[in-house]
Amino acid sequence: MIKLHSPSYKRVTIGLGLGSFMVFCNLYYFQPLLPYFMDKFSASELQVNWLFSSTTLAVAFSLIPWAIVSEIYGRRPVMLCSLVLIPVVNLLMFFSQELSHFIFLRTLLGIALAGFIAVAVAYMAEEFEPQALLVAVGGYISANSLGGVIGRIYGGVMTDFVGLKWTIFSMSVLSLIILFFVSSLIIKQKHFKPQKARFYYHNRLLFNHIRNPAIFLVMIIGGLNFAVFINVYSVMGFKLSAPPLSLPASITSLIFLCYLMGTVSAKLSGRWIKRYSAISGILCGLGVSFFGLVIMFLPSMVAIAVGLLLLSGGAFFIHSLAYGYIGRNVTQGKSTATALYLVLYYVGGSLGGFVLIYCWQAGGWPVVFAACTFIYLLIVYCALTVQKTVVQVVSPMPL
Secondary structure (H helix, E strand, O other): OEOOOOHHHHHHHHHHHHHHHHHHHHHHOOHHHHHHHHHHHOOOHHHHHHHHHHHHHHHHHHHHHHHHHHHHHOHHHHHHHHHHHHHHHHHHHOOOOOHHHHHHHHHHHHHHHHHHHHHHHHHHHHHEOHHHHHHHHHHHHHHHHHHHHHHHHHHHHHHHHHOHHHHHHHHHHHHHHHHHHHHHHOOOOOOOOOOOOOHHHHHHHHHHHHHOHHHHHHHHHHHHHHHHHHHHHHHHHHHHHOOOOOOOHHHHHHHHHHHHHHHHHHHHHHHHHHHOOHHHHHHHHHHHHHHHHHHOOOOOHHHHHHHHHHHHHHHHHHHHHHHHHHHHHOOOOHHHHHHHHHHHHHHHHHHHHHHHHHHHHHHOHHHHHHHHHHHHHHHHHHHHHHHHHHHHHHOOOOO
């Protein structure tokens, strides 16, 4: 097993971090461009939202198939296959002319991205010692958030200065360069045991996870958390690009610098779990995020920035704790379990976009805030139910 701070640990975590960075750059670099596509194709907010939601939905529904393939052929081949497909799809987008073409290719990109996302944590769970795994998951999620930040800023700034086509082409080249480094850094697995290619076996594991309330409710928490977090950013993008501010994409994309707070809080989650429970951390992160939503009622750019910083910090803290909870508490079918968590995570993000953007069109920020509050109450209910379930399991039977 790979030990914390060993040469292999540093090598593999750098490779996984680079791969994660590239994947999330590709996933998110279109998000700040939604107002740009509204003007380019004379489309509505809900129509251009498909450019983002089609990708996240494709990620969600491709995770389980990729996970099953990885149970048979291994995690590393699946991750590398995923990274090879990404620049290929980007090159196809370079030649696109219609909104429908972009949506279709962004869907294919989501399928490609899902391969890496589905199995990276399963690779770590099988190869790393428990102490190394705790730290590595936090670092991996930090790379997620950093990739999301850089990807969004890249998309907004590059499109304003060199145009959409060369933004897409440059992302293809960057993806190829990172693929070269990742393939040389991620070592072959030593503790992977292939499973027989039986869909019955994998479906049984999947339903076992669903029937476990402590596991499945934590997965739901992840999806609800992402539904609010990611789509508040989209709402703020529409708000800042509309009159009276009418800011260009290169400026509105800078709000995603607030994601960097998520990089910090994901790292801190590893320290939290050493002393406290995951559920208490989830509730703590939820309070921080909610306070951020309240602050965004204030009519100023500073209030929006502070609110997004708090929202990001709390959301990534929750995500890191929930994601790590799945990896630590599932003993069979780890990649299937982590993939199912991410299915709900990205489905939440996709459906949440249509809900919150509709709320934005219907009544502005007060209606968006009301919807977010309701979703957060659902998270509290799920978290308290998980805590009660765990206590019942570990408590001794009465004499």
